[in-house]
Amino acid sequence: MDDARDAVKSAILAAIRTIPRGQVRGYGEVARLAGLPGRARLVARILSENDDAALPWHRVLRSDGRIAFPERSKGYLEQSRRLKAEGVKVESGRVRGIRAAPTEDEALWGPR
DNA sequence: CGAGTGACCCTAT
């Protein structure tokens, strides 16, 4: 059974739903909020598999505030459009006004 | 079980 996997998916989706309108979060941030530190990639995969139209997936970006899609991609345009519609400023494929707390990630990824 | 891939992240140059 994929109970565990389903639970993880639900947790991630819930975390994404927690993002307030007009604001954005990073994949790693979402993963951490979902109780899955270091599984940012998993979040991305879940999003690719997700089919919930009510899910604000467009509020999920990379840590740099960059959209995780190539500019020519359809998803990029869609996400950019939706973000702008919510009052988020997007320039050159990157969002302004965000700062995904890197300090926490540093503790986890920062190996040194 | 090894190798390849991806809507990722970090450090260093």
Place this chain on the structure above:
DNA sequence: AATAGGGCCACTC
């Protein structure tokens, strides 16, 4: 600011 290198996780072949 942009590029290069290394790492971690989950899935597929």
